[in-house]
Amino acid sequence: MNVAIHPNVKFAKGNEFALNVATGVITYLSNEHKKRILELKDGESRIEPIDISLLSNEVLIIKNHLENHKINLESKISDYLNNAAAICIMPTEKCNFRCTYCYESFEKGKMGENTINSIIKYIQKNAKLYNFFNLSWFGGEPLLQYQIIKRISQEFRNQQLLNKFTGSISVTTNGSLLTEEVVRELSDVDINLIQISIDGPPEIHDKQRITYNQKGTYHTILANMEYALRNSNSHFTLRINLDTTNSNNYKAVADWLEEDISKRFQEFGTRVEIRVVSIWNATNTSIEGICIQDEERLIKYLRVKSILSKTNNQFLEQYAQEVSQIGSLACYAGKPNHYIVGSDGTLYKCTVALKLEDNILGFIKENGDLSIDETKEAKWTKLNSLTDPQCNKCSFSQSCMGIHCPLTRMQTNSQPCPTHKKFIDSILAFEPYAHSH
Incomplete structure (x- = not known):
């Protein structure tokens, strides 16, 4: 042998x-x-x-x-792709931030009543079809319409109890609106996975993640995050958008992670996951640089990321765990039964290229069915x-x-x-x- x-x-x-x-x-x-x-x-x-x-x-x-x-x-792999579904909802495409690297145009506002009802019917019809079914909220800034989030999420939880599928509800938010009232409302429907972005110390973050009237947001976001951690069972993904083309920035972010953030959230253990991401360029119709293409930038990225490990060995172990999980490096847009619903009911596969013709698949019908251009969808899921x-x-x-x-x-x-x-x-x-x- x-x-x-x-x-x-x-x-x-x-x-x-x-x-x-x-x-x-x-x-x-x-x-x-x-x-x-x-x-x-x-x-x-x-x-x-x-x-x-x-x-x-x-x-x-x-x-x-x-x-x-x-x-x-x-x-x-086949089981993973065929037995799971996900719906990502944009209750509004407006935002109170104007981040310097954002690709969105903020043209569409609050989701209408007809679309809300259609989504609820879609969830009711599909809850019994899959072993895994996730709901996520995106924007714009989704918490501008947190009552819509609560209403649809409540029905999702009802269907989960009835149909016994495994699933989570997550929110990607800028963190500025995580007030006491909003934290309580989200907790009521067990929305406990929250992603926010803090891009470094105030002198970096407040240049990149600013409000529509050019105000800094660093201290507000951190205070809201700490409140939510102490007053709910929320788990946070703290995303750090790192400019790997700027040597001064990456060194400042590394120091900030080591001397401030890692210690600040240590008491919350696994409830806070810190994720370093290299800033990439995107537009409404294309995406460029989603992967780091040169080794110099990669080493900068790794040096910042390695600080999150308590020991040198743990860095490699974390990398190994990341690459070994099924689907961990796969984009939702390439998965069947995964859809984005815009605030006007338009269906997409990708949250980035919102104006790309091939990304506009169709719309959600009043009865909860999806009207989809299958030729367009195949471009995302066939290969x-x-x-x-x-x-x-x-x-x-x-x-x-x-x-x-x-x-x-x-x-x-x-x-x-x-x-x-x-x-x-x-x-x-x-x-x-x-x-x-």
């Missing part, structure tokens, strides 16, 4: 350790293991005693098992790691699924590979942890 390197495994420079990107298992390699890996990189070999531990950690795989491995992985031969062979097929950014695929006619894959060699060789063992 022959053994080969597992198709999901990536090796650090010099073979210091192996990372299985489908399981998140990190295996530190002895000198004997390194020699064995070098032998196997040229092909396959009969099983040797040294292979036993590497087989158990899925660094190596029995050659005869490769086909079953592929079949099982494809089945797992993935099950249907694209190149993505099908990729070790990131479980997390990326070939739909990291369907819009990139549509506009460049190429596979939308995530930064995690493009720069995996640099990521695994990143200085804070590469030599920690």
